[in-house]
């Protein structure tokens with residue numbers, strides 16, 4: 736299970752602090768392997784624990800028991816500051832988007848590039864390409880907080896992809912999108928997987944469930960992750 740490449744979890748339990756009994760365990764003995772070059776879709780009813788699992792995979796929460804492995808490293812056992820550094824390899828689309836509303840769209844996209852120490856022209860090229868892929872080039876200078884919900888969600892996706900991260904973790908990335916934009920986002924994720932990224936998406940969206948780009952499907956129910 737300790738994959739030398741990709742993301743994996745073994746025996747993952749999670750319960751929120753203060754909710755000690757097993758009845759309230761959000762995740763129980765979750766086992767999964769998410770290999771490089773694949774799109775992995777996790778479905779589950781509202782409240783099933785999809786966002787919690789994504790936060791555990793991102794190292795933003797610590798499991799009550801079990802381990803998250805990333806490229807063979809037990810990242811969930813690392814201290815928080817090591818996990819923070821590791822997370823620079825991840826592009827995360829949060830359900831609540833977490834954009835900085837007063838910064839422009841382009842400035843939001845600049846943020847994940849800064850730690851990479853790239854030359855300024857390379858950063859500008861990466862931002863321009865991400866804006867075009869998200870059909871946001873006309874809005875580059877607009878404050879992110881002034882955009883529509885669907886536009887802001889596409890900024891969050893562009894920000895997650897702009898630095899070509901090794902791991903892409905996306906929570907309901909198409910919730911506010913029409914069919915055409917949903918298809919474009921599926922294609923963006925597919926391109927990322929084809930360059931070798933590990934992609935994990937949590938979603939209720941039937942359009943993604945039916946998408947041919949999804950390689951592996953999982954369903955989360957009663958704390959257990961299984962093939963649907």
Ligand SMILES: Nc1ncnc2c1ncn2[C@@H]1O[C@H](COP(=O)(O)OP(=O)(O)OP(=O)(O)O)[C@@H](O)[C@H]1O
Nearest residue numbers: 751761779780781782783784785786787788830939
């Ligand atoms: N900060 C928190 N403190 C305590 N309990 C929480 C917290 N966040 C979520 N929960 C609980 O954890 C459980 C799983 O929530 P989670 O958000 O992971 O589900 P989800 O499958 O992503 O739901 P949705 O599809 O509605 O986004 C729920 O019972 C929720 O009430």
